[in-house]
Amino acid sequence: MEKFALGTALKNVRKTTPLVHCITNYVTVNDCANALLACGGSPIMSDEPLDVADIQTICGGLVFNIGTLNAQTIEGMKVAGAIATKVGHPIVLDPVGAGASKLRTETAGMLLDNYDVKVIRGNMSEMKALAGAAAATRGVDANPDDAVTDDNLAESAAFAKALAEKTGAVIAITGAIDIVADANTAYTIRNGVPIMGKITGTGCMLSCITAAYAVANPDMLLEAVVAAVAGMGVAGEIAATRMQPVDGNASLRTYIIDALFNMNARALEAVARIEEV
Amino acid sequence: MEKFALGTALKNVRKTTPLVHCITNYVTVNDCANALLACGGSPIMSDEPLDVADIQTICGGLVFNIGTLNAQTIEGMKVAGAIATKVGHPIVLDPVGAGASKLRTETAGMLLDNYDVKVIRGNMSEMKALAGAAAATRGVDANPDDAVTDDNLAESAAFAKALAEKTGAVIAITGAIDIVADANTAYTIRNGVPIMGKITGTGCMLSCITAAYAVANPDMLLEAVVAAVAGMGVAGEIAATRMQPVDGNASLRTYIIDALFNMNARALEAVARIEEV
Amino acid sequence: MEKFALGTALKNVRKTTPLVHCITNYVTVNDCANALLACGGSPIMSDEPLDVADIQTICGGLVFNIGTLNAQTIEGMKVAGAIATKVGHPIVLDPVGAGASKLRTETAGMLLDNYDVKVIRGNMSEMKALAGAAAATRGVDANPDDAVTDDNLAESAAFAKALAEKTGAVIAITGAIDIVADANTAYTIRNGVPIMGKITGTGCMLSCITAAYAVANPDMLLEAVVAAVAGMGVAGEIAATRMQPVDGNASLRTYIIDALFNMNARALEAVARIEEV
Numbered sequence: 001m002e003k004f005a006l007g008t009a010l011k012n013v014r015k016t017t018p019l020v021h022c023i024t025n026y027v028t029v030n031d032c033a034n035a036l037l038a039c040g041g042s043p044i045m046s047d048e049p050l051d052v053a054d055i056q057t058i059c060g061g062l063v064f065n066i067g068t069l070n071a072q073t074i075e076g077m078k079v080a081g082a083i084a085t086k087v088g089h090p091i092v093l094d095p096v097g098a099g100a101s102k103l104r105t106e107t108a109g110m111l112l113d114n115y116d117v118k119v120i121r122g123n124m125s126e127m128k129a130l131a132g133a134a135a136a137t138r139g140v141d142a143n144p145d146d147a148v149t150d151d152n153l154a155e156s157a158a159f160a161k162a163l164a165e166k167t168g169a170v171i172a173i174t175g176a177i178d179i180v181a182d183a184n185t186a187y188t189i190r191n192g193v194p195i196m197g198k199i200t201g202t203g204c205m206l207s208c209i210t211a212a213y214a215v216a217n218p219d220m221l222l223e224a225v226v227a228a229v230a231g232m233g234v235a236g237e238i239a240a241t242r243m244q245p246v247d248g249n250a251s252l253r254t255y256i257i258d259a260l261f262n263m264n265a266r267a268l269e270a271v272a273r274i275e276e277v
Numbered sequence: 278m279e280k281f282a283l284g285t286a287l288k289n290v291r292k293t294t295p296l297v298h299c300i301t302n303y304v305t306v307n308d309c310a311n312a313l314l315a316c317g318g319s320p321i322m323s324d325e326p327l328d329v330a331d332i333q334t335i336c337g338g339l340v341f342n343i344g345t346l347n348a349q350t351i352e353g354m355k356v357a358g359a360i361a362t363k364v365g366h367p368i369v370l371d372p373v374g375a376g377a378s379k380l381r382t383e384t385a386g387m388l389l390d391n392y393d394v395k396v397i398r399g400n401m402s403e404m405k406a407l408a409g410a411a412a413a414t415r416g417v418d419a420n421p422d423d424a425v426t427d428d429n430l431a432e433s434a435a436f437a438k439a440l441a442e443k444t445g446a447v448i449a450i451t452g453a454i455d456i457v458a459d460a461n462t463a464y465t466i467r468n469g470v471p472i473m474g475k476i477t478g479t480g481c482m483l484s485c486i487t488a489a490y491a492v493a494n495p496d497m498l499l500e501a502v503v504a505a506v507a508g509m510g511v512a513g514e515i516a517a518t519r520m521q522p523v524d525g526n527a528s529l530r531t532y533i534i535d536a537l538f539n540m541n542a543r544a545l546e547a548v549a550r551i552e553e554v
Numbered sequence: 555m556e557k558f559a560l561g562t563a564l565k566n567v568r569k570t571t572p573l574v575h576c577i578t579n580y581v582t583v584n585d586c587a588n589a590l591l592a593c594g595g596s597p598i599m600s601d602e603p604l605d606v607a608d609i610q611t612i613c614g615g616l617v618f619n620i621g622t623l624n625a626q627t628i629e630g631m632k633v634a635g636a637i638a639t640k641v642g643h644p645i646v647l648d649p650v651g652a653g654a655s656k657l658r659t660e661t662a663g664m665l666l667d668n669y670d671v672k673v674i675r676g677n678m679s680e681m682k683a684l685a686g687a688a689a690a691t692r693g694v695d696a697n698p699d700d701a702v703t704d705d706n707l708a709e710s711a712a713f714a715k716a717l718a719e720k721t722g723a724v725i726a727i728t729g730a731i732d733i734v735a736d737a738n739t740a741y742t743i744r745n746g747v748p749i750m751g752k753i754t755g756t757g758c759m760l761s762c763i764t765a766a767y768a769v770a771n772p773d774m775l776l777e778a779v780v781a782a783v784a785g786m787g788v789a790g791e792i793a794a795t796r797m798q799p800v801d802g803n804a805s806l807r808t809y810i811i812d813a814l815f816n817m818n819a820r821a822l823e824a825v826a827r828i829e830e831v
Contacts, residue, residue, distance in 0.1 A: 026303045026580045027587050027599050033304050033477035038526050043477065044374070044417055045304050048347035054378030070602035070626060072347060097598070101608030140598055198815070200587035200597065242523060246796060248815025249592050250808040254527040261475070261525025303580045310581050310754035315803050320754065321651070321694055322581050325624035331655030349624060519800060531804040538752070538802025 001187060001223060006272055007265025009217045009227035014040035018215035021059040021084075022208055023047045023077050025067030025096065028201030031257065032065075035205035038261035039231070041212030047076040056080040060215035061089050063208050064111050066104050067096035067140065074107055081115035090118040090214035090221075093169070094207035097140045098122065099129025112167055118214055119225055120163075121172040121207045124148060124156070131163050141197070148177045157186035157277035170225045172210065174203060178233065179277070180226045187226055190273040191233025193240045198249040202256065206232045209260070230272040235259035237271065278464060278500060283549055284542025286494045286504035291317035295492035298336040298361075299485055300324045300354050302344030302373065305478030308534065309342075312482035315538035316508070318489030324353040333357040337492035338366050340485050341388050343381050344373035344417065351384055358392035367395040367491040367498075370446070371484035374417045375399065376406025389444055395491055396502055397440075398449040398484045401425060401433070408440050418474070425454045434463035434554035447502045449487065451480060455510065456554070457503045464503055467550040468510025470517045475526040479533065483509045486537070507549040512536035514548065555741060555777060560826055561819025563771045563781035568594035572769035575613040575638075576762055577601045577631050579621030579650065582755030585811065586619075589759035592815035593785070595766030601630040610634040614769035615643050617762050618665050620658050621650035621694065628661055635669035644672040644768040644775075647723070648761035651694045652676065653683025666721055672768055673779055674717075675726040675761045678702060678710070685717050695751070702731045711740035711831035724779045726764065728757060732787065733831070734780045741780055744827040745787025747794045752803040756810065760786045763814070784826035789813035791825065 019042045024032055029045060036043040046055040049072065056062060062084040064077050084091050095108040108130055111117065120130065123142035148156045160171045160181035173179045178189040196202050210228040217224035239255030295318045301309055306322060313320040323332040326349065333339060339361040341354050361368050372385040385407055388394065397407065400419035425433045437448045437458035450456045455466040473479050487505040494501035516532030573596045578586055583599060590597040600609040603626065610616060616638040618631050638645050649662040662684055665671065674684065677696035702710045714725045714735035727733045732743040750756050764782040771778035793809030 025599070027583050027597075029304050030307060030477065030584060034526055034530065037475050037477060042418060043304075044377070045302070045345050046374075046378070047345065048380065050348070051346070051378050051380040054380070055374075058377060068599050068601065069605070071604070097600075097609075100598070100612060101600070101605050103602065103605040103608070141596060198591050200584065200591060238523075246792075246809075246812060246816065248812030249588055250811035250815070253588065254531065254808060255523075257527035258523060258525030261527070262523065306581050307584060307754065311803055311807065314752050314754060319695060320581075321654070322579070322622050323651075323655070324622065325657065327625070328623070328655050328657040331657070332651075335654060515800075531808065532800075534804035535800060535802030538804070539800065 003269045005223040006227040007269045009224045010265050012216040013212050016216045017042050018212045019059045020061045020211045021056050022063040024065035028204040031201040032204050032208040034257050036208050038257050039209045047073040049075040049079050052076045052080040056083045061211040062091045063211045065094040085116040092119045092207050092211040093117045095122045095126045098126040105129050117169045119170045124173050127173050148175050160186050172225050172229050178229050182222050186277045188275050189230050192236040196236045199253045234271045280546045282500040283504040284546045286501045287542050289493040290489050293493045294319050295489045296336045297338045297488045298333050299340040301342035305481040308478040309481050309485045311534050313485050315534050316486045324350040326352040326356050329353045329357040333360045338488040339368045340488045342371040343384050362393040369396045369484050369488040370394045372399045372403045375403040382406050394446045396447045401450050404450050425452050437463050449502050449506050455506050459499050463554045465552050466507045469513040473513045476530045511548045557823045559777040560781040561823045563778045564819050566770040567766050570770045571596050572766045573613040574615045574765045575610050576617040578619035582758040585755040586758050586762040588811050590762050592811050593763045601627040603629040603633050606630045606634040610637045615765040616645045617765045619648040620661050639670040646673045646761050646765040647671045649676045649680045652680040659683050671723045673724045678727050681727050702729050714740050726779050726783050732783050736776050740831040742829050743784050746790040750790045753807045788825045
């Protein structure tokens with residue numbers, strides 16, 4: 001991938017301020033909203049079935065995040081998903097905890113089957129659950145056995161490409177090594193710091209940001225997803241440099257969103273570590 | 278307006294610790310609670326129809342915030358609104374996203390028609406939607422075309438007074454220039470900084486704080502609303518002075534609530550820029 | 555209590571990363587998740603009746619927090635509570651606002667009657683409401699008349715022991731002076747700082763952390779609860795030392811979670827002020 005695609009993708013977000021409709025969990029929703037604002041997008045949250053059609057209509061994209069889903073939000077996802085699919089707004093699916101409960105796994109599958117999901121962003125355990133593999137998800141975190149490592153990189157990339165082929169979506173599997181793939185091409189992204197796993201919401205935030213990138217970059221979706229994923233990793237690295245000995249995960253959360261806010265094309269391109277697998 | 282009214286309004290909040298019942302969206306609810314505590318009030322959140330009557334009864338005021346409303350919270354608003362109206366607790370309406378969806382616009386109208394709303398706090402697009410004008414709300418942000426500027430100040434103030442006349446509520450239209458008006462008098466408040474638009478929740482927080490000010494200042498409601506609005510702007514200015522180059526919107530959010538916490542009557546009166554239009 | 559029990563309890567949490575299923579209010583849920591991560595646990599939030607059985611099954615413990623409860627979350631509590639009781643996962647009840655509404659008081663009672671609650675963590679007003687006394691809860695804060703002081707310490711400890719006897723749960727009554735008791739033994743914990751009352755969520759966070767401690771320390775439950783309560787107080791004290799004049803309650807919140815993140819056995823044991831009553 002040409003490095004300059006990353007900066008272009010970022011600039012397109014800042015230039016167009018994509019309005020992203022998020023149907024997301026109530027745990028990290030505030031961070032999602034502030035992360036969207038930080039990256040240059042604009043958030044609207046709405047999950048009531050009677051509200052989502054109008055809201056989705058005025059937005060550019062849609063996020064399905066299945067953390068803390070309930071009967072009402074599932075209905076809201078259906079109504080909003082139908083509209084987004086019909087008018088061609090990109091949909092990002094974040095299958096939080098897929099594999100951890102039947103409801104989550106089935107809802108993720110239902111959303112994939114019925115709506116035109118353009119990007120799926122999750123950890124490897126969730127992705128395996130989506131793929132129908134016997135994943136042993138550890139709650140909302142990836143099972144350590146599922147970690148992408150240098151040893152299983154080729155296999156993991158092949159899995160991502162196959163899932164992209166099967167679902168028609170760009171696949172973003174995040175972890176110590178991130179993989180972003182469509183059916184033909186897979187990239188690794190080696191940014192970020194381990195302490196990011198000690199705050200809730202980095203995945204959720206990234207999914208929302210990814211939607212903003214997808215809306216703003218319709219002609220370069222794969223590159224846009226890579227840019228969003230790399231951007232979150234770079235933000236984590238910048239945040240880590242601000243950590244003082246007394247700081248902990250709460251400060252890190254603040255610093256990451258701050259870093260997203262201050263990110264620019266040059267910094268992103270300079271620090272991103274991306275390779276085709 | 279006499280400047281000392283601002284300080285008196287603030288002191289009355291700190292002296293009486295008004296208990297404010299918030300039926301509000303799940304995006305910014307934590308910031309609303311901490312902002313209420315910061316300003317000297319005390320928050321309770323409850324939206325379950327079976328819970329809100331008891332909760333509203335022990336509180337001094339009520340906030341209706343229609344972001345992320347759903348069928349259940351609308352019912353909760355009705356039950357709580359009936360009690361607040363009956364016993365004379367001030368109600369503040371925050372019409373988040375009115376104009377962006379039929380459900381939001383109609384719910385805001387229903388609340389205005391049936392309950393004794395004392396203050397409406399929103400952006401100009403939302404206010405136009407409430408007034409029945411053809412507003413083109415951009416999601417939960419104001420349409421730039423609706424911005425209050427020096428060029429349309431007289432017209433905007435007249436609109437606010439007319440809406441106050443029509444609804445019987447004090448109107449607080451916030452933006453780069455804020456307008457607070459009752460049917461007879463309109464003030465502009467020129468505090469705050471543009472970067473406040475880059476965090477979610479400043480409007481929601483302000484609506485909750487306004488309720489605390491309304492509860493604590495029953496005999497000077499217009500002044501109390503001006504004080505609350507000016508206080509949020511001043512807090513934004515103070516917060517902006519703390520911003521370091523690495524800081525972004527997440528730090529700003531923290532600094533704003535901190536500034537609300539440390540606000541005192543003297544600082545508020547010294548920095549507030551208020552003029553009758 | 556041997557001081558080293560505190561450090562052991564903390565180390566057991568860090569060693570085992572207990573997965574805690576929280577059915578909790580949407581006001582402080584993000585802080586609860588980050589506080590659980592900070593202390594060494596891992597959070598999952600889920601309240602949908604169709605989701606909670608699977609989620610509770612893969613977790614080690616359960617938190618019932620009745621702030622912002624609604625008809626759906628009550629059903630979710632029942633389903634999850636039945637499983638936790640059956641398989642022996644420790645349940646922590648946080649009776650937020652018990653005494654402030656009939657629904658909250660009755661729901662807390664229903665949960666106590668039907669599920670094997672191992673720990674109850676609340677303020678004295680909430681605890682009195684649970685005990686059936688005529689408590690005058692001031693919303694979600696304790697009534698000042700209910701404060702535990704040196705003057706009523708023996709009486710308060712006796713109340714805590716009696717409630718422990720009646721409910722079969724370890725009782726943690728938090729305030730300026732905390733009391734932790736089972737039917738036979740009561741301890742006071744004199745840590746923390748008054749400004750902690752100016753942020754929302756310290757109680758909710760503590761209840762979630764307590765669940766992590768209970769899961770990780772099945773053979774020393776009383777000591778584990780004391781360690782969790784003392785740890786939150788110590789975190790508050792550490793956080794207070796970081797406060798600059800411009801800082802307020804928002805910064806304090808960040809500093810408290812940071813302090814939980816950086817807490818170690820030695821610091822906890824050195825600073826905790828625990829006495830048997």
